[in-house]
Amino acid sequence: MIELPFLIIFPAIAAVLLLFIANETLRDAVVKIAALLIGAGTLYAFFMYFQSGLQLFSVPFEPASQIMFVLELFIALYILYVGIRCRRYLAVLLIIIQSVLLIYVESVFVMGIHPEFNLFIDQFSLIMAMIIGIIGTLICVYALRYMQTYHAHHAEITDRRRLFFFMFFVFLSAMFGLVFSNNLLWVFFFWEITTLCSFILIGYSQTKEATKNAFLALEMNLLGGVAFAGALFYLLYVDPSGQFLGIEQLLTSGYAIALVPAVLIGFAGITKAALMPFSSWLVGAMVAPTPVSALLHSSTMVKAGVYIIVRFAPVYTGTMEGLIIGLVGGFTFLLASAIAISQSNAKKVLAYSTIANLGLIVACAGVGTYKLVWAAIMLIIFHAIAKSLLFLCVGTVEHRIGSRDIEDMSGLIVRMPKIAVMMFIGIAGMFLAPFGMLISKWAAIEAFIEAQFGLIFVAILAFGGSITVLFWSKWMGKIISVIPSGEKVEDTVKKEKWFVLYLLTALTVIVCLIFPLISSALIEPFVMSVYGQTARLSQDNIMIMAMMIFLLMLMPFSLLLYRDGVKHVPAYMGGRPTTTDMRFQGSMGITRETELSNYYFEEYFGEKRLLMAGTALCFGLILLAGVLLTGVVL
Amino acid sequence: MSRQIVMPFGPQHPVLPEPIHLDLVLEDETVVDVIPSIGYVHRGLETLVEKRQFPEYVYIAERTCGICSFIHGMTYCQGVERVMGLEVPERAHYLRTIWSEYSRLHSHLLWLGLFADGMGFENLFMNAWKHREFVLDVMEETTGGRVIQGSCKVGGVRRDIDQETLKKMERDLKGFEKGLKEMANVFLNDDSIASRLRGVGVLSRNDAYVCGAVGPTGRGSGVPIDIRMTGYAAYGEVDFSPVVEEDGDCYARCAVRVNELFSSIEIIRQLIDRIPGGEIEVKVKGNPDGEYFSRSEQPRGELVHYVKGNGTKYLARSRIRTPTLTNIPPLVKMLQGCELADVPVIVLSIDPCIGCMER
Amino acid sequence: MKPENQELRVIDTAHLIGEVEDFRNKGYRLVNVSCTRAGEEFEISYSFELDLRFENIRIIIPPDADIPSISGIYWGAFIYENEMHDLFGVHVRGMNIDFKGNLIRTTVPYPFRNTSFKGEGPCQDR
Amino acid sequence: MISLTNAILFLLLAPVIGGLVSGIDRKLTARMQGRVGPPILQPFYDVGKLLEKENLVVTSSQNYYILSYIVFIVVSGALFFAGGDLLLVIFAFTLAHIFLVLGAYASYSPYSFVGAERELIQIIAYEPMIILSAVGMYMVTKSFFVNEIAASELPLILYLPGVFIGFLMVFTIKLRKSPFDLSTSHHAHQELVKGVTTEFTGPNLARIEIAHWYENVFLLGFVYLFFAFNPVIAIVAIIIAYLLEILIDNTFSRVKWQFTLKSSWIVAGMMGLVNLGVLYYLAGVLV
Amino acid sequence: MTFLKKSPWLLHYDASSCNGCDIEVLACLTPLYDVERFGIINTGNPKHADVFVVTGGVNEQNREVIRNIYEQIPEPKVVVAVGICATSGGIFRECYNMSGGIDQLIPVDVYVPGCAARPESIIDGIVKSLEILEEKRIQMKERARQIKQGRSPGGGER
Amino acid sequence: MAFFEMAKTAIRSFVGKPATRRYPFVPGKVTPLSRGHVTIDVSSCISCGMCMKKCPSEAICVNKEEKTWIIDRLRCIVCNSCVEVCPVHCLTMDTVYSPAVTTHSGLEVFYITYVKPERPPKADSVDENKEQA
Known part of the structure; x- marks a missing residue:
């Protein structure tokens, strides 16, 4: 089972490493090696488990949950801080509600509850892991060169590439955690990390628009987070022993218990997957550098949303x-x-x-x-x-x-x-x-x-x-x-x-x-x-x-067939003589250039x-x- | 980045048999800018007055346009006759009027066909042109030419129509009218046509006036200009009133022309009934000296032939102001903000005759 | 046939705009603008009509003079003025749509100033 | 379950049938216009001639797209007659059309570009209805496979009258007939010159024409499915449907794209959906 | 095979005609003459055309247009000049803006006289042009064969 | 909604006979007045040159010395002008139009066979040189 903790922790280690590397060549090397290792790790995990079906693991490291709780509080504090600093009180309000719920849950119920199996793996997790491990890391490699050019093009943006790559790998780590966790508390922890990562990455350029859109994303995701926390609360409220905190256990428990948390988590998934009332954050996230968009759209973030909903599909x-x-x-x-x-x-x-x-x-x-x-x-x-x-x-x-x-x-x-x-x-x-x-x-x-x-x-x-x-x-x-x-x-x-x-x-x-x-x-x-x-x-x-x-x-x-014997003529322009760069004699003696644009149907599909x-x-x-x-x- | 399409519309374009030249700027299919340009058919035939004697210039005037050739010839002749003070016999006036009304029928039917073709209604196109052949047959029978009649001359007409033929013409009109009614019903009542015409290319009454719209283009916008009301040729002797529609859209212009078909038939009937006997031409002596703006109503609207003589066999100046020329500014107005699919329909709706516009 | 009355007044170029505005105010429509070469000078006639009353005013200008545009009064007048410019080389000031000599493109510039023909010799030479 | 023989038969016979149908179509149209019209074999002459002509292109890639177009039209048609999955047939069919559209795009010519846009509008206008037709057939026969639908004893038309009407509407679009000949025109002249086919000459145009024959035969096959319970009735229905299309072609002016899209989505879609809804409800009640 | 003769597609261009010949060309398509009997279609697109029907003489504006259209018609192609303006400049020959018949610009294969040319004349002219079209096709085939055999086409076109 | 307004006409045309005149299988329709091409009666032409002078498109060329009457069919606009002005009515307008040709040569030369009867020759017309004006 060592593969799973490896996949979760190794990207985080790489991330921390990247946070301290300022030298580009070194960063290149680290990113590439880390990407290679993560990719290899996923493949290894794939070959190990693709036949075995569902496997549950317990994590021998006891304080893991506590560390997560503390980290969550740190995240909450950070969001609180930036929320107040930028006067985004909705975010502040949401993070407070969420933290209160969480602290309540942790302090009232969880003390002493340790679901037996915190990690699991099945084919679906594997698929997700492959997507994250291969596509995610490819995007990381791509981002190396992209960010170089990006900063060359945008001199006005401060070069915070260390933070950028740190966040990238944290993101990967969180995504691995998310798909491998059986414990919903753990899922929630990783869930929050993805929210935070996306917040920071969207706001990377620190322009006004970027900050605004980053907060939009944060608020909407926090809304989902609140629902998620609510689900946790409900679960522990129904059964304080915490046995339904495990996804597997919950799924097999039947509608009576599973429906409410499933729907709440489904709502969280909807916000994260940017479905309709919440779609604006994903569109707004376009201000970020392209690798971020690629990461958010293809292999992480939104996929976390749909992952969790597909997980709970049997309940629905x-x-x-x-x-x-x-x-x-x-x-x-x-x-x-x-x-x-x-x-x-x-x-x-x-x-x-x-x-x-x-x-x-x-x-x-x-x-x-x-x-x-x-x-x-x-x-x-x-x-x-x-x-x-x-x-x-x-x-x-x-x-x-x-x-x-x-x-x-x-x-x-x-x-x-x-x-x-x-x-x-x-x-x-x-x-x-x-x-x-x-x-x-x-x-x-x-x-x-x-x-x-x-x-x-x-x-x-x-x-x-x-x-x-x-x-x-x-x-x-x-x-x-x-x-x-x-x-x-x-x-x-x-x-x-x-x-x-x-x-x-x-x-x-x-x-x-x-x-x-x-x-x-x-x-x-x-x-x-x-x-x-x-x-x-x-x-x-x-x-x-x-x-x-x-x-x-x-x-x-077939193009080869037409290599020769084909005569080229200019396009039909109403009989007007046209130069090779598609200029023609227009009215009023103006030489016009052919311009062709697609239809956009603003009127209908605005x-x-x-x-x-x-x-x-x-x-x-x-x-x-x-x-x-x-x-x-x- | 603009979302515009710059499209060279013409000079060669299947919708319009004549070379019209527009630069269309489209957004989606909406025309945001359109600039016309002319000159593809410009021959400069007005200058030929200096080379051809005024009686022969009729042939050139007739060939200004192959569609309303007769009316061009007639208007020119009337101008010269007026300058020279010639009294043309009544019968010649009647014959000229009959032929010009047949010309109108021919031109309107031709236009209706092209218009239907522009809307993509092939069957209607064929139908209109089938009816048109009837008019052409009458023309050929009475003048010897299908489209270029060549039967008008200074001082009268070249050919007479005998009474028997006139009677036959009147008889034939009946069946012709029946066919037209059936076709008119399609133009005026079919909803698929209405969907292409109603509200398309609207020209308000005021715009029509300011831009100088004439003929069906003006009458479709409620401006009742019909030069036939001045009573030139034999129009003073027949009862009719201009066909006017108020809406100013393509449908209105279409309706004006459709209804004019029947009005023309009515006029022809009256003329045939009342035609007097007598000579068909007077002898032309001397040379024109003076000037005159000869006006007449072409199928497309008001036609002005300005003739100025200087006492020699050669005119000093002939200016042909055709209705299409003055209908171009309204066209520019109409095309603003229309759809690409409407462009041919709107352009056709003024019944452009580029050949005569550019001379 | 009823002969039509046609009035013609020769006016000064300076009064042109005023006169045309007058016609416009009375509700006349612009029928035609035409230019004629008269010896060394150009006659420019403006024709108007109201209820079948046909009236003309005329200005006489030397070939290189420029005249004011009436397209501000009658929007559609630009077509005549551009045509006049292209064929006679009459300069018209302030047209609302100025084709800059590209309305009618001709082989020879301003062909109506001095008419030329591509005539062949007597037919026997063919 | 897939019949190779049928597919090969389609491959060989469809052009013949399609060409003849198109020839008869032209003859009948001419007669409706009071003309004598071309000989029945005229479409074959046309294609024969086009194949003999010189191949002028704006860019060589046009050849590739058109070749792909005809290949995939043939594939989808063959798949249909072989009894394959109806949805797959429809998707392959769309793929083929996308190639045609791309071919028009490739030349960067204003008329074919706008033609391509319009062709796309047509695709989105007809596709939902075709998919709904397939779904309707599935709901009645519980199979997406053409051979099973065709073998079904059930009179599909009685279950799917609304769907059939909707299908007839998009059939008009597919036949490129007035009032929906937005993107190209055969006879009546159009603001777009020849729309998508503007930049194709000789052999390429011939390929488009042949592909069109294949396509028509495939679509007639689709009509057949509605009446598959009785081949005689089916043939009669095909003839009537085609005659109706010719009549419509001759009694309508071309409409604009807005009308095409709206009418085919609203009328056809709703016809189809209401029909399916009733079926769905009945199935629920009966089960 | 001589499909070409059975399916000549027209492209009509009005160079600077008075419309008389134009409408007669169009009249050929309509029920009374119905040239579709011979497989003739008025395509309106040079790239689909075989027969280039020009009415009217060439004026200065049209020169480039006619040449452009002519070049866009795929081989084999024929040009039919309809009406006396297209054949010789006709009555407008001497006007300053005319440069005469279209044979000054592109090779014309058939001249159809008449002012305006009657539909029957036009049909005759087109039928006559089909023979030439067929000849040109054979020549084209021959040229292509020569090129294939590696021989130089001997001063072929463009 | 009024659609299919055209259906009646379409169906009637469909059922009825086509309107087509099957030219060239049946001869084209001509009327006695139809202007086809000008013909000359070479035996009565007096070479006066009126037709040449009055021809608006300069298609006719009369050469007195060589006794030829030449017409360029590719220039003739069949306007009937020459027929009208001919003082001896030796020109007539035939109803058959001139045929299409494949080479640019519309020239048709007629040799005038008219022999002047013995009479003192009359002076030629006056306005010979006006054409250059």
Whole structure:
């Protein structure tokens, strides 16, 4: 079991080390070695446990819980301090409520209670660990070069890279802790650390906007934290012996006990996963350097939110509360996808797409049938890989062309061919058959039909899915437009970045190819162990999809066929003679340049309007769930 | 970063058979800026007055435009006749009026077809042009030319229509009118057409006035300009009133033209009933000396032929101010803020005749 | 046929704007602006109409003079003025939409100033 | 369960059938317009000619996208006739169309660019309805596999009348017929010149045309599924549906994209959803 | 195979015509003449066209446009000049802004006289052009074959 | 909602006979007045040159010395002007239009066979040189 503490503690050690290293070469070395070790550790853990199913461990180190409690108090104090200093009293209020609850819980109940098994591992934890351990560390490596360029571009921002990398590795550590902890008190501790890390990382640039958005994230996450603390309180209140503090124990305890904490924690998950009423923090988090966004969006933070909800999915199955959580997810999926249409800022599009996909995952988990949980886990995997790839691509492009606007990315295929192809694959991975996300959506449609009230979700998926097609393909279209005058600018991209990007691109494709293996080795056993039955795609379909992927990979070779014998002519411009850089003679004797932009449909899919609708709708649903819950509690 | 699309619209564009040149700036599909430019059909034919004697210049005046060729010829002739003080026989006036009304029918039907084509209504396009062939047949039968009639001359007309043919023409109008009614019903009542026309390209009455809109473009906005009311040629002898619509949108302009079809048929009937006998031309002697603004109502609106003679066989100046030219400023007004899909519809709604506009 | 009455007044360039404003106030519409070469000078005629009353005013200017634009009074007048500029080289001050000589693009600049023809010789030479 | 024979038959016969259908379509359209119209085999002449023409491109990658387009249209059609999973067929179908859109984007030409945007609007207009149709079929027959749906004895049309009407609506979009020929136009002229196909010449255009034939046959197959309980009725239904489309083509002006999107989402979506809702409710009651 | 002759697609461009010939070209498409009987479609897009139908003479503005459109039509292609303006500049030949018939600019294969050219004339002209189109196709094939065999195409086009 | 307003017409056209005149399988429609191309009766032309002078597009060229009457079919706008001005009515307007050609040569040369009857020659018309003005 040594792997688990290693994965939790080692990143923390690396983090502390990085806090003290100012030398860049040394930092590079440490980050790379740490990343390698963490990656190796995850792989090792994978090979050790992927067949063994659920394993519970007790931690022989007694004072661990106490140390965590003390650290939590420190965190609370820190937040209190910055909250007061920046006059964000909502944050202050929330942290006070949360701390009071926590202290009460710790002092009244926990003294003397030690759940027997604090750590556990099963296939789901393993999947999460792989995502964190591989994608998270790749982002760390990427961040090395990125932050270098970032500070070269932004001289006005103080170089706090030591803090940055410290937080990065703490984040990883906390995420490992979160997915390996069986003890909900421990989960809560790691949960709070991720909140803190995200707060500091979002506010990294210390600009006004960054600070504001960091606090927004903090407040919303603290709101979830309060709910989480409430769940802990409820659990100990119901059973002071604390035996239900273990996730496994809680899950097997039945609806009567598990429902209330599950819903409260589900609410915490919703805030962390940035679903609809709380989506604004994730969009606001875009002010942070791109690796932070990548980390938050793909492998950590939001994934913590959906992780916990998927964990509790069996509890939600067939309940009204679960359905409501699912609906919140469903509507978030629909509306966030729609909002993404009206965005031209690449990172914002990615943000809304993340929110949408998290919504879909939550929708699956909320309704919580076995097939849906299967689909949800698939979504988590594919989303993490493709999204991190896209974020890193956008980050690289941003540093080269000086803009993160999709409109500025036209002709990327000429200017940065390799990045463009990677981005292309990443985008394809997000919505096209036979790539992963689509497979999961497909599975979700099939599963929803059989679920209760599934028709609503099927409709949401049918419409939301097509909306997704729109905003991704127009982005794709933009990057592959061949501009005759484009100049190549990607030569300056550093080799570390290439390495990470190549690896992620490869992963996107490989995971699609081997997903049947992942499914049968990890997801199916997990779903089987929880539900006693499992879903899988039919062999025929898998075959066909594999064929499609191979076909897709073969198609580019057709370009060779057209090497010669093809005559190039300029585009049709209404008969007007056009120069090679697409200038033509316009009216009034002005020479005009062709400008082409995508459609954004502000009128229909405007951010403000839909956000308002989504917030109202989802807020209402959550209130409804709250009322139902109160009914249960009383 | 702007979200604009800069689109060169024309000169070669399938929606408009003539080379029109617009630079469209779009946001999504909304036109935020549009600048027209002309000159693709500019030949400079007005200068030919210095090269061709005034009786031969009729042929050139007629070829200003192939759609309303007859009315160009007639307006020019009227101008010269006025300058020279020629008294044209009544019958010639009647014949000219009959032909110009047939020209109007022909032009409106042609326009309705193109308009339907611009909306993507292929069947209606075909239908309108099928009816148009009827008019062309009449034209060819009476003048010898399908589109360029060449039957007007200074001092009268070249060809007479015998009474029998006139009667036949009147008889044939009945069936023709029936077909038109059926087609008009589609234009005026079909909702898929209305969805493309209603509220599109609105030109307010005041804008129409300030920008100088004439013809159906002005009449569609409630400005009742119809030069036929001045009673040139034989228009003083027939009863009719200008067709006016108030809404100022493309639908209104379409409705004006559709209703004018029937008004034209009515005018032709009256003319055939009342046509007097007698000569069809007077002998032209001497040379024009003086100036005159000869005005007439083309299918597209008011046409002005300014002729100035200097006592020689060659005119000093001919200026042709065509209705399309003066309808361009209203067009610029109308195009602001429309949709890309509306651009052809709006451009067509003024019935642009670039050929005659640019001369 | 009823002959139409056409009034024509020759006015001074300085009074042009005032006169045109007068027409506008009375509700006349602008029918036409046309330019004619008259010897060494240009005649510019402005035609107006109200209820079938057709009136013209005319200014006579030397070729290099510039005239004020009436497009501030009649919005649509820019098309005539631009045309006049392109064909005759008449300078018009203050047009609301100025094509800067690009409304009608011609082979020879200001072709109506001195008419030229690409005529061939007598037909026997062909 | 997947029939290779059917797939191969589709591969070979669909262009023939599709071409003939399109030829008959053009003939009938011409007759509705009071014209004689082209010979029935005209589409084959057209494609034959296009294949003989020179291949002009703005950028070589256009060739790649169009090749991919036709390949995936064929794959999805073949999958359909082989009896594969309907949803997978639909997704492959979308994939193919994305390639067409990308091909239009690649040339960076204003008209094909806007055409591509409009094509995307069309995709999001029709896709929900097609997915709902598949879902409807599943709800009745409990299978997503085409061969099982086709083998079902149940008269799907009686269970899914609303879905069928909605499907007919998106069928119009897919056939690129007026009033929904937003992104390209065959005959009637359009503000977008030829929309997505503007920048494709000769062989590429021929490929698009052939892909369109495949596509039409696939869509007619989809109509067939609604009537699969009786092949005779199904054939008659296909003919009637197609005639109806031709009539609609000839009696409508082209609408704008807003109307396309709204009408297909609201009318078709609601028709389909209400229909499915009733089915869902009935299933709940019966079970 | 001579598919080309069975499916010539037109592109019509109005160089600086008076509209007379234009509308007669369009009239060919309509029910009374219905050239779709011969597979003729008015495409409106040079990249799809085989037959370039020009009406009106060339004026200075149009020079570049016509050349541009001509270059965008894929081989094999023919040019049909419809109406006397397109063939020789016609009645406007001497105007300062005209440079005459379109054969000054691009090679014209068929001249259709008439003012305005009658639809029957236009149909005759197009039918005549199909023969030339077919010849050009054979030439093109021949050139392609020569290139494939490594021989130089012998002063081919562009 | 009024859709399908066109259906009646469409269906009627569908059922009825097409309106198409199947040119070239049936001859094109011409009327006695139709202007096709100008023909000359070479035996009665007096080479007066009126047609040449009055031709608005300078398509006709009459050469007195060589006794030729040349018309450029690619210039002729079939306006009927020459026919109207011909003092001896030797020109007529045929209803058949001139055919399309593949080379730029519309010139048609007619050799005038008219022989002047014995009569004192009349002076030529006066305004010969006006054209250069």
